[in-house]
Amino acid sequence: MPEGPEVECTRLSLRRFEGKKIVKIELTKLSQKYKKYEGKQKIFDVFIGKTITEIERKGKFLIWNFDFSKVILNHLGMSGHWIISEGADVPTHIIHPKIKILFKNESKIAIFEDARNFGQFRIYDTYQDVINYLPIKKLGSDGLKVPFPQEAFAEKLKLKKNANKEIGRILLDQTLIAGIGNIYKSESLALAKINPLRLVKKLKPEEIERLGSSISIVLHKAVDSMGSSIQSFRTSTGEEGSAQKWHKVYAKAGFDCDSCGNEIIRIVQDKRSTFYCEKCQV
DNA sequence: CGCCTGCCCTGCAGGC
DNA sequence: TGCCTGCAGGGCAGGC
Ligand SMILES: [Zn+2]
Numbered sequence A: 001m002p003e004g005p006e007v008e009c010t011r012l013s014l015r016r017f018e019g020k021k022i023v024k025i026e027l028t029k030l031s032q033k034y035k036k037y038e039g040k041q042k043i044f045d046v047f048i049g050k051t052i053t054e055i056e057r058k059g060k061f062l063i064w065n066f067d068f069s070k071v072i073l074n075h076l077g078m079s080g081h082w083i084i085s086e087g088a089d090v091p092t093h094i095i096h097p098k099i100k101i102l103f104k105n106e107s108k109i110a111i112f113e114d115a116r117n118f119g120q121f122r123i124y125d126t127y128q129d130v131i132n133y134l135p136i137k138k139l140g141s142d143g144l145k146v147p148f149p150q151e152a153f154a155e156k157l158k159l160k161k162n163a164n165k166e167i168g169r170i171l172l173d174q175t176l177i178a179g180i181g182n183i184y185k186s187e188s189l190a191l192a193k194i195n196p197l198r199l200v201k202k203l204k205p206e207e208i209e210r211l212g213s214s215i216s217i218v219l220h221k222a223v224d225s226m227g228s229s230i231q232s233f234r235t236s237t238g239e240e241g242s243a244q245k246w247h248k249v250y251a252k253a254g255f256d257c258d259s260c261g262n263e264i265i266r267i268v269q270d271k272r273s274t275f276y277c278e279k280c281q282v
Numbered sequence B: 001c002g003c004c005t006g007c008c009c010t011g012c013a014g015g016c
Numbered sequence C: 001t002g003c004c005t006g007c008a009g010g011g012c013a014g015g016c
Helices: A004-019 A040-047 A127-132 A150-158 A182-192 A204-229
Strands: A022-026 A050-056 A061-066 A072-075 A080-086 A098-104 A107-113 A119-123 A265-269 A274-278
Touching: A004 A050, A004 A061, A004 A080, A004 A107, A004 A204, A022 A040, A040 A127, A061 A127, A080 A182, A107 A119, A150 A204, A182 A204, A182 A274
Parallel strands: none
Antiparallel strands: A022 A098, A050 A061, A061 A072, A072 A119, A080 A107, A098 A107, A265 A274
């Protein structure tokens, strides 16, 4: 799930807790099996009685701000998601709960479930510390920014480290454009009708602009198509339904291209899958 | 500093 | 039925 658009939708869901006071941030029993959470309950107890002021997003990161200096940097990894659930207990059908947050004057709890455990939920002493954290500091312009930052995008593509690479290999680089993940990488290239194997330096200016616009369209479409499920706060409960339906190429190897009927193929770039239509994408 | 390779984890589908 | 392999929407630490 979690690319920029999914993280943005998570943020929108979690906003209901802005202004709420923390009763407790509880590391689950299960979480104690893993080093990154083990023995850390105590340091999360400093949040007891504090109020969430704002939950913001930078790329695929969520930054939890409170009414005191400490900040929590949260990343969903591959499988992390927040579940907003009625009552004080974690429902039994949630298999991998790592964190549970209880709030004052709030009947619902927030549960961070993360099967593969690649997620992060880390405390920083100050907001500035988070901003100075290199992966945050180096993030490129956000792909959901309106208007899409075409100039910054084009400039970064001119950098030596990018110019000689295949375009399909660098779109995942969060320092280029923040928020693109492996699904929307393929989908953006498909919409732009650009072959993922094309070398960046061989892309014409109009193709780069088309790609930028396509990234913007694809990411926003993803947010919009998740909108209805957000309303009911069930974004993260496993029903991803609508978000997947409009995919043109991702995970469609062997199926026919909707546009030309040619077979969609899968290749591997930097150990990640890329899907595309050889006929439509030049 | 930048770049590259491992590594962190569980679950699922498909082949045997 | 079980066991094995490859694959999965991401990023980090450590070596050079
Ligand atoms: Zn096609």
